[in-house]
Amino acid sequence: MHLKRRIKTFAITAILTMTAATASAQDLLARQAPIDRKMKAVDTLALRNLIEKEQVGSPSAQLYKEWSNKYAHRATELPDSFLINLRDFCMPTTSKVITSNFGRRWGRMHKGIDVKVYIGDTIRAAFSGKVRIVKYEARGYGNYVVIRHYNGLETIYGHMSKHLVEENQVVKAGEPIGLGGNTGRSTGSHLHFETRLCGVALNPALMFDFRNQDVTGDTYMFHKDSYESESVLANKARGKDAGDMAQADDSDSSSKARKASSSNSGDVRYHKVKRGETLSSIAKKRGTTVDKLCKLNHITKRMRIRPGQILRYS
Incomplete structure (x- = not known):
């Protein structure tokens, strides 16, 4: 008789415990749902802010639609x-x-x-x-x-x-x-x-x-x-400054003026090689020596110079 009562009491206690746990779990889930929604909203907002910051920090993302290693440049529509x-x-x-x-x-x-x-x-x-x-x-x-x-x-x-x-x-x-x-x-x-x-x-x-x-x-x-x-x-x-001088009119008067300016100011000067010119003719025109031309330009006397080449002469 006492055994039956104990079994009955244990069964009722177990049922009540399970019912309470289920109700507690449901309450926990109910309380957690609004938090999950808030966190999702926060994550979405943070992601949006991150994307906006990246776009502000990298305007190139707004200008270029593709990334290619095939061409040096390809003109697309310019912004106003x-x-x-x-x-x-x-x-x-x-x-x-x-x-x-x-x-x-x-x-x-x-x-x-x-x-x-x-x-x-x-x-x-x-x-x-x-x-x-x-x-x-x-x-x-x-x-x-x-x-x-x-x-x-x-x-x-x-x-x-x-x-x-x-x-x-x-x-x-x-x-x-x-x-x-x-x-x-x-x-x-x-x-x-x-x-x-x-x-x-x-x-x-x-x-x-x-x-x-x-x-x-x-x-x-x-x-x-x-x-x-x-x-x-x-x-x-x-x-360009010295480059302009090399392409300007090479009359005797202007050449002498440039030589005087170069020697007096100590500025770095350059000469753009024209067709038919040699190191000797350039040295004579610029009032310097072939040795100095070679030293300033890290070249040798036997090195061939080409039209359009830029040589430092002071």
């Missing part, structure tokens, strides 16, 4: 206006000498700036970004690199002697990407430097001041309807 962030930059080379401006040259458009560098000089990334192209083009850029930057620009570095990066590599501003050279369609060692927006070439002088080794400002506001006229003004303000 676009603010380009020039902060955290690094000059691609320490050279201050522009040997050829952006614009029409020899019957065709020269879509970059030529900067005098020597073979082996370090070439650096102008801004942080990702390397899109590392290639060799025999009849064009020679050894070249294309980098897409977070500020929306793409920069091209041509005629280098050696690549120091690989495609799809992330680089920081100032990181070495290659060495100066004379490869491809080039008549003398120099860096061909281009800045492009949506594949369209913009004058680097609008943003870079090589002579002062600086940018023109913290930002540059691109306007599709005015950038061409701004480019002309930029060339006048920040274009």
Whole structure:
């Protein structure tokens, strides 16, 4: 009799316990449901904020629909206006000498700036970004690199002697990407430097001041309807100086004036080789010696010089 009562009591207790646990679990789930909904909303908001921050930090994501390692540049539709962030930059080379401006040259458009560098000089990334192209083009850029930057620009570095990066590599501003050279369609060692927006070439002088080794400002506001006229003004303000002198009229009076200016000021001067010129004729014209020309340009007397080649003479 006592055994039956104990079994009955145990069974009732177990049923009540299970009922209470089920009710408690249901209460817990009921309380947890609003929390789950709130957390889901928070996660969605955080993800949205993260995406917005990435888009603000990387305008290039808004401008370019594809990533390709096949072509150097492909023009797409330009925005009517676009603010380009020039902060955290690094000059691609320490050279201050522009040997050829952006614009029409020899019957065709020269879509970059030529900067005098020597073979082996370090070439650096102008801004942080990702390397899109590392290639060799025999009849064009020679050894070249294309980098897409977070500020929306793409920069091209041509005629280098050696690549120091690989495609799809992330680089920081100032990181070495290659060495100066004379490869491809080039008549003398120099860096061909281009800045492009949506594949369209913009004058680097609008943003870079090589002579002062600086940018023109913290930002540059691109306007599709005015950038061409701004480019002309930029060339006048920040274009080549000694290079212009080499292409100017070489009359005796102007030549003597340049020689006097060179000897008195101590400025670095360059000569652009013309057809038929030799080291001796250049030395005579510039009031220097063949030995000095060879020493300044790291060449030998027997080395052949070509039309268009840039030689330092002081």
